[in-house]
Amino acid sequence: MKPVRAPEAQESRDERKLRTRSQLTQAALKLTGQGRGFTSLSLREITREAGVVPAAFYRHFRDLDELGLALVESGGVTLRRLLREIRREQIPPKAMLEDSVTLYLRYVLAHRLEFAFIAGERSGGSPVIRNAIRREAAHFAAELAQDVAGLGTLPEIKIETLHMISGLIVGTLLNAAADILDLPEAQPLRTQELKRNFILELKVIFLGAAHWRDAP
Amino acid sequence: MKPVRAPEAQESRDERKLRTRSQLTQAALKLTGQGRGFTSLSLREITREAGVVPAAFYRHFRDLDELGLALVESGGVTLRRLLREIRREQIPPKAMLEDSVTLYLRYVLAHRLEFAFIAGERSGGSPVIRNAIRREAAHFAAELAQDVAGLGTLPEIKIETLHMISGLIVGTLLNAAADILDLPEAQPLRTQELKRNFILELKVIFLGAAHWRDAP
């Protein structure tokens, strides 16, 4: 028989280390969520928020950029999970757009900090992080293009064109997320207004896509 | 006869003060242009770059936020001048979109630092500055909507819908500016690629707009 431990109190050293690491990333996320650029955070601020001594930081990351990249990475995972959830929902084509938007916005609010980070550092932050986000966004757009192709509603459009359109959509999604997350916490009316506007924007794009004819 | 001065060497006290102020704003712009968030700049860095002692800063701005707002303001002026220039060009409707994009991108590169600031701080920076940029962008979108209405190419569309579409366009313009300005200085091939993609995105939007039917 293996040694039995009181399961609630005991963690292995590795588990404890992972937990501290996650405290650090969550602390950074929380601080950027208060409307400050990631580049303006200090290492000591982050460790303070995480409840750990400054020097402990170096057990997990070489520097702040490395922590930032970890945040981008986890934001990318969150984005991909979103697509998977939408796919799984099996929405009837008729309500596709509105229902997807509702799902998207619910998801954005449920992952407020991740989305604020991605949308916020997308163009403002350090070049390293900016490029990493660009890569994640491109990846997301490519998956989105595959999904749209799979729907078969735009059968005549070349896949490269679908990629272009997906890029436009992703840009619009992120702009909308940034706008909505920037509202003072819980302004349901203004949020509804932005949501309606967001749906209309996507409708314009899909209408354009539906009438698109590729050059031969 | 008024006292004659050697005109090249003499400035009034007011002129000198304005020049120092502009040295401060230009210094801040230059520093943000090196791929750092505005929130991560220090007052001393800016005065150092401007060639002035730190305390001199307070003769011009209360704090860094006030300087940031001045940058937003001047970015807004730059945006409105762009629209005026496009209007003045009297482009034939047929080539409208491509020529406007060419003009826009030339303008973006000619005002690289202003656009990098606006596009970069739009979602990343301090809330105060973010909101000021949002206001400028909305203002710009409203003017754009007026211009498009004036063209008469979309006669059936309600003005509110035009506002929505203009908002979508402005978001796309800024995303494109951010992408292009982020390329390592002077990569003509990649720039052309982004420009082509950017034109296609706008074409999708205008195609959607052309087929738009407002609900009654």
Added chain:
DNA sequence: TGTACATCAGTGAACGCGCGTTCACTGATGTAC
């Protein structure tokens, strides 16, 4: 025009503070036997 005084943009020194990084350490967890 010339003179005496007021204004005020920019100076330079000083302050206390939080910063990133280093280092030797401690003590709980993990491993070998």
Added chain:
DNA sequence: TGTACATCAGTGAACGCGCGTTCACTGATGTAC
């Protein structure tokens, strides 16, 4: 199972540094007469 040793996540103190802000100042420009 029990024991002796190795590992290493997190500690706490220390360092030199750049930071924002204050202050009394200086000296050129502007104004009143």
